[in-house]
Amino acid sequence: MSSRSHGAGDADVVVVGAGPVGLAAAMHARAAGLEVLVVDRRTGTLDKACGEGLFPGALRAVQALGADPPGHPLTGISYRAPGRHADHQFAAGPGRGVRRTALHEALRKRAADVGAPLLHGRVTGLRQDATGVEVEVVPPSRADGGEGRAAVTLRAGWVLGCDGLHSTVRRLAGLDAAPDQRGGRPERNRYGLRRHFHVAPWTDLVEVHWSQHAEAYVTPVAADLVGVALLGSRAVAGVGFDALLRSQFPELGARLAAATAAGSLLGAGPLRRRSRRRSAGRVRLVGDASGYVDALTGEGVRVGLAQAEAAVRHLGDAAAYEHAWRTVTRDYRTLTTGLLAWASSPARGAIVPAASRAPWLYGAVVERLAR
Template structure:
């Protein structure tokens, strides 16, 4: 077993983890990013960067390819409500394209990115020791390549089912009914430059143009999407007959990906020298499409307040407040008999609908 050290160890090499690594590197720290997945990482998500999220990505020096997004459209079987972004367009970006661009930038700035699996985490007043295995199927007692990394700080950016959160003793039981997501790409020219949110009695479908010839469709529902991931490309679209007809004969790109349960809770965002960032720090739902923006804001705040846990907790609360309040409120409305009134209300009160969209797009 070998031993190495670094200033900041980021566990989780997705967009939020890479953003945190970039901020830490620019603050003068040596940074290592580890992820159990190798290469460019994909995941089930809506893939729409709203204007605020796009600005944050561009501020990192990254300009991923994609398709302009002019606004958001809420739709049901009979009506729709459209609102264009006042601040200019967002961008639909395939998760693989976003990850590849951030990874390239991180490597160019001296971040070390490794393929390894976190096994153990212990800490004292001066640092954190983590045990890493270089392969997904390795176990610590094999001793083949296993090493201990001593880090001044550990940033847990490892997603909904965070190992860092669990090992740091920060897991909290989720509340409410579980929700799941399923994402599919279709080889078709986008028929709109809006993010379409289709509402059905028990599910929502998000249509996001991500390239001149690719559209992503993400379905959110209470049904466990993981059972269909990689198999049924049109799973969940039975609730949206109009959308299902539009993509019925369209080629499917790649595998279908599922995610969930979406709701996750953490007791705190900090434990000693460990910080939770992004989905690992707690997640309400993907309903409002704010995950990337909120995660990037947390990444910046975590690095700014590495040495002050209370300051990071306060910054985390500020960065996530709108997301938590709006998403929880919309979920409560969507889970009640008033769900069928969401699109009619948006259509009847465009000023209110527009105000909500603009708050989300910041």
């Protein structure tokens, strides 16, 4: 909590969401000389079902914040299908495979070091006027290990909603958009599953395995650990991780058959999220809360960190933030939407062969994502 009086507000900025994007936003706000309070209903080190690969640009952005989480070097990306593959080495040097828990721990420590305190609680209300925003927060209950205290109301000049795909801030601010419609039917949603395996990495590349109905992302995150994320439609993901691995990726499944699973199986989705816009009065949406296409190109962290910087830089100018948001997300939105459309078409099976036949084009796309 800031040292300012309650009448002046509890903070200049309340950041809702203590994931990497929220912590980055809090650190940028502190660097701008603002008093910050981060609110999240979750406690401890946070995990998430994601690919866990920091491409070179994302790694540089994390390091620029003063954090340097441990992991495994990533030298490039490999698209793979039975009998075919296309590899590209990052031109700008390696990225890093980093456990989501390691990334969160490093950023959380750094945020605490720069004076961005964390309050545990669930946001249940949001009201704003011309000079600030009031955020109602319900502290953890006794059942959650808390003290069951009464709800508190925080007042801040600005609120940054960095609370992910299922953003409460987006809903409370009236920024949720209606689902896309294609051919009169809701757009098909996609889901992700992630599990780790105790096995020495067999490559320094992020492997993206393509099957008829799903993708598998294999990311080395330590000398004895790899993460495997599976993406597909609800019907595909609903068969379960093990069955999906065996049926869609038999070669990968055979490689991991003797490996011991590490930790819990996590899921995420639906991945597609839209917002009507990124600002409402003194509220800004940042990261997945602001809109998300898919995890297909693996850019979530890089794009989210860029949004966090832009949101703070343009805190008092909604139009400027909207323009900056569109600029920093343009490549992600264009490339991911295009690849997703291709992957959802009858020509899906041509993706890896096309990449292997046109390595210059495949490499250019990878470099665009990695910068």
